[in-house]
Amino acid sequence: MNKYRTHNCNQLNLSHENKSILLSGWINKKRDHGNLLFIDLRDNFGLTQCIIDKENKNFSILEKVPLETVIKVEGKVLKRTSDTINKEISTGEIEVEINSFEILGKTKELPLPVFSDQEYSEEIRLKYRFLDLRRKKIHNNMILRSKVISFIRKEMEKLGFNEFQTPILTSSSPEGARDFLVPSRLNPGKFYALPQAPQQFKQLIMVSGFDRYFQIAPCFRDEDARADRSPGEFYQLDIEMSFVEQEDVFEVVEKLMSSLFKNFSEKKMIFNKFPKIPFNESIKKYGTDKPDLRNPLLIYDISKVFNRDDVKFEIFKKLFKSGSLIKAIVTKKTNTKPRSFFDNIDKWAKEQGWSGLAYFSIEKDENNKLIGKGPVGKFFSELAIKELMTITSADIGDTFFMSCSKETEINEIMSKSRNKIGEDLSLIDHNSFAFCWITDFPIFEKDKETSKIKFSHNPFSMPQGDIKNLDFSHPLELKAYQYDIVCNGVELSSGAIRNHIPELMYKLFSIAGYDKNSVDKKFSGMINALSYGAPPHGGIAPGIDRIVMLLANEKNIREVTMFPMNQNAQDLMMDAPSDINEKQLKELNLKLLEKK
Numbered sequence: 001m002n003k004y005r006t007h008n009c010n011q012l013n014l015s016h017e018n019k020s021i022l023l024s025g026w027i028n029k030k031r032d033h034g035n036l037l038f039i040d041l042r043d044n045f046g047l048t049q050c051i052i053d054k055e056n057k058n059f060s061i062l063e064k065v066p067l068e069t070v071i072k073v074e075g076k077v078l079k080r081t082s083d084t085i086n087k088e089i090s091t092g093e094i095e096v097e098i099n100s101f102e103i104l105g106k107t108k109e110l111p112l113p114v115f116s117d118q119e120y121s122e123e124i125r126l127k128y129r130f131l132d133l134r135r136k137k138i139h140n141n142m143i144l145r146s147k148v149i150s151f152i153r154k155e156m157e158k159l160g161f162n163e164f165q166t167p168i169l170t171s172s173s174p175e176g177a178r179d180f181l182v183p184s185r186l187n188p189g190k191f192y193a194l195p196q197a198p199q200q201f202k203q204l205i206m207v208s209g210f211d212r213y214f215q216i217a218p219c220f221r222d223e224d225a226r227a228d229r230s231p232g233e234f235y236q237l238d239i240e241m242s243f244v245e246q247e248d249v250f251e252v253v254e255k256l257m258s259s260l261f262k263n264f265s266e267k268k269m270i271f272n273k274f275p276k277i278p279f280n281e282s283i284k285k286y287g288t289d290k291p292d293l294r295n296p297l298l299i300y301d302i303s304k305v306f307n308r309d310d311v312k313f314e315i316f317k318k319l320f321k322s323g324s325l326i327k328a329i330v331t332k333k334t335n336t337k338p339r340s341f342f343d344n345i346d347k348w349a350k351e352q353g354w355s356g357l358a359y360f361s362i363e364k365d366e367n368n369k370l371i372g373k374g375p376v377g378k379f380f381s382e383l384a385i386k387e388l389m390t391i392t393s394a395d396i397g398d399t400f401f402m403s404c405s406k407e408t409e410i411n412e413i414m415s416k417s418r419n420k421i422g423e424d425l426s427l428i429d430h431n432s433f434a435f436c437w438i439t440d441f442p443i444f445e446k447d448k449e450t451s452k453i454k455f456s457h458n459p460f461s462m463p464q465g466d467i468k469n470l471d472f473s474h475p476l477e478l479k480a481y482q483y484d485i486v487c488n489g490v491e492l493s494s495g496a497i498r499n500h501i502p503e504l505m506y507k508l509f510s511i512a513g514y515d516k517n518s519v520d521k522k523f524s525g526m527i528n529a530l531s532y533g534a535p536p537h538g539g540i541a542p543g544i545d546r547i548v549m550l551l552a553n554e555k556n557i558r559e560v561t562m563f564p565m566n567q568n569a570q571d572l573m574m575d576a577p578s579d580i581n582e583k584q585l586k587e588l589n590l591k592l593l594e595k596k
Helices: 059-064 122-127 136-158 199-207 246-264 279-286 303-307 314-321 339-351 382-392 407-424 502-511 516-522 524-530 544-551 582-587
Strands: 020-032 036-042 047-053 070-079 094-105 181-183 191-193 212-221 232-242 276-278 299-301 325-331 358-364 370-373 399-405 435-439 444-446 453-455 482-487 490-497 537-540
Touching: 020 047, 020 094, 036 059, 047 059, 047 070, 136 212, 136 232, 136 246, 136 544, 199 212, 199 232, 199 524, 199 537, 232 246, 232 490, 232 544, 246 435, 246 482, 246 490, 246 537, 246 544, 276 279, 279 299, 279 407, 279 435, 299 407, 303 314, 303 325, 303 382, 314 325, 314 399, 325 382, 325 407, 339 358, 339 399, 339 407, 370 382, 399 407, 490 544, 502 516, 502 524, 516 524
Parallel strands: 047 094, 276 435
Antiparallel strands: 020 036, 020 070, 036 047, 070 094, 181 191, 212 232, 232 537, 299 325, 325 399, 358 370, 358 399, 435 482, 444 453, 482 490, 490 537
């Protein structure tokens, strides 16, 4: 018999009544009722209520033992009275009468409470992450994460995929985020890079003749932290398939996501077949390529209405003539909302650093004439309102929220406004998942700072169209077989059908400013491999962290990551990054520059 426990803290029930048992765990909570001390004992699996009577010689000792001390108790299982049954826990019908106990692990004074999930400062939580992870909600998040990964592995094997591991030490890539570099001791002056993703390796696996690959892959990017992205490292479900088209990838991923989200959540799936939305359409309708389709609100370009002489909204007209766009969101039957509703949205917009959101509702006056009710309604004639109604399918009682800005800014303004208004009107069903595909991404885009042409997405993507007769004279019009999968406004992954033709790859890289020699140098392994008979192939890599974040209903990725870094990419618990000594520097042929 195990000397520490006969049962876990979630196992005991009425079938064990009057049996002698051993339990081990942490003291989660204590309640002293004078003659009786109640102790909630916790382990990885659950809670068991233990009791000890004042007549027991151990009572006075246990009374003083602090919370989170690890103890072993020996005792007898008793049936609870009907009025003390706790239906919230699996052991709620019984309790354990303690005969004896032993301290297995002492504790210092706690820097944060463990039995409560109350908010605590990030610095304390990350410095004492091992304590934070004992707390119920985040502990359950980590177990959920483990189960999700295990489920994914089984499903991928059912779908005919093999799991392979790819190198962690590799070469630096010129595309994407900033690399983490590792100096080579055996090759002085040269550096490895930690992979931002196994992109080139998984393509090489396809060139090697393997048909379907997956990996729960660690990825490393020297990026700033965000709520949905950890600094430093993250994990993704890396997938690649040979002899496939875009739809084949979609079919596999939809099967996986549907079964995964149905298995781990009771929320409904709005779409059984995920909608496909071209990139340009997504930007036009939602202001973003990460739309939350739970929100029914749409964005409309109403710029042309401001060419009318009977529109007297001079501020917008002046900005429109100088090159700005005017876009609107229409909310249904909101003219009866109180003034405070509209003012709060306008106030919120100003807090974002914008000039606010102009608004008016459509109504009829006593002469049955269409009018605009609201601060800017008086600037629109009846005919102008009718044109707006035609463009937006608006009706009497609906409200226009409008903004005017440059093309580079207006989409962000309207996208965030769409989310805000949708939330304020309770239009978003938070008990659902809305997946979609964003497709037909442009291969190239202009750099906002340099105006030079650069890759907009993955540089290894296959262009759309007749490959033998592509028109490269207008590169910004070229579209790729690139796609993103989005859920509830969260981008889970980007993917693509790969460009497996070296000559075409050289051409596309030349448009982005790379000559043949630089491509050969940076992607020597890839280019060389593609020259020896490469199959058409494609893939995708959904983020594990973001998937679990959605399933756990968390807003911050740190809540589903075991040992995350803080906003400054520091591990406060392990004190990383840390200094290294002169001997280590010398071995690596490195010398530190003094800070200026």
